[in-house]
Amino acid sequence: MTIISDSREQKWSHVRDYFDVMRVKWIRSKLPCGDYGRMDNLSTVIDRKASLNEVESNLIHDHERFRRECQLAQDNGIHLIVLVECGSAIRELRDVWGWHNPRRVWWDKVDRAHSRGRMLEVNIPSKPPTEGPTLYKVMRTMAERYGIEWRFCVHQDAGKVICRILEDLQPK
Numbered sequence: 001m002t003i004i005s006d007s008r009e010q011k012w013s014h015v016r017d018y019f020d021v022m023r024v025k026w027i028r029s030k031l032p033c034g035d036y037g038r039m040d041n042l043s044t045v046i047d048r049k050a051s052l053n054e055v056e057s058n059l060i061h062d063h064e065r066f067r068r069e070c071q072l073a074q075d076n077g078i079h080l081i082v083l084v085e086c087g088s089a090i091r092e093l094r095d096v097w098g099w100h101n102p103r104r105v106w107w108d109k110v111d112r113a114h115s116r117g118r119m120l121e122v123n124i125p126s127k128p129p130t131e132g133p134t135l136y137k138v139m140r141t142m143a144e145r146y147g148i149e150w151r152f153c154v155h156q157d158a159g160k161v162i163c164r165i166l167e168d169l170q171p172k
Contacts, residue, residue, distance in 0.1 A: 002039040003166060006031040011050065018159025033073045034080060036162050040171040044079040046162055050155075052086050052099055056130050059138045070146035080148045081165060085155045093139060093150045099132035 002025040005012060012035075019026045031037055034045030047069070049055050058066040073080040090096060107128045113119035142148055153161045 001025065001167060002027060003162070004029050004031060004037045004039050004042075006035045009035045009048070012048070014155065015048070015159040015162060018163070022159075022163065024163055032076070033069045033078060036166065038166045038169050041169045042078065044081060044165070044169055045073070046165060047080060047082045048158060048162070049082060049084045052084060052090070052096065052135065053101070053103065055082070055084055055139070056101065056135055059135065059142065060130050067142075067146075070142060070148055073148070074146045080146070081151055082148055083151050083153060083158065083161060083165075085158050086152055088154055090152045092152065093136065093143070095152075096136040096139060097132050099135065101129045101131050101135075103129040104131060 003019065005016070005026055005028050007028045007030050015036075016026070018024075027039070031042075031045060034047040036048065037045040049058070070080060072078075084090070090099065107124055110119055110122050110124045111128070113122075114124075139150055143150060151161070151165075
């Protein structure tokens with residue numbers, strides 16, 4: 001099996017190191033969607049996200065671009081798996097409901113200070129960062145609408161999980 005790693009994928013050294021240690025063949029090339037695929041079977045691709053904050057950014061702030069990628073996968077019969085690197089507390093999609101956005105703590109602190117006339121030089125968005133329940137609902141909607149699958153792992157296991165998913169595919 002040879003894995004294609006999208007040439008636009010950044011900060012993937014932990015995945016590459018796993019591939020190298022396990023002697024998994026890989027090449028860098030542009031993929032139409034996702035970050036990792038199996039060279040002999042691109043019916044499933046994996047889009048790796050470094051954190052739930054990256055997922056929030058993609059789904060809330062850059063929604064249209066992410067939606068287009070999901071639509072492209074769906075239109076071409078590609079099963080898109082989004083692999084999110086996060087702590088061990090998040091094991092499945094429903095666990096996202098209880099996620100607390102670390103940026104929300106900072107936003108709340110500055111918002112309280114603003115209401116007291118302090119920290120006025122610090123700009124914050126008018127709306128607070130998205131929390132778990134809202135993010136969960138958007139992720140679930142994307143799964144239902146575009147057939148994407150959400151999976152979760154800890155950072156250091158990403159390479160292993162990618163290999164496991166792609167090894168289960170049969171060559172075409």
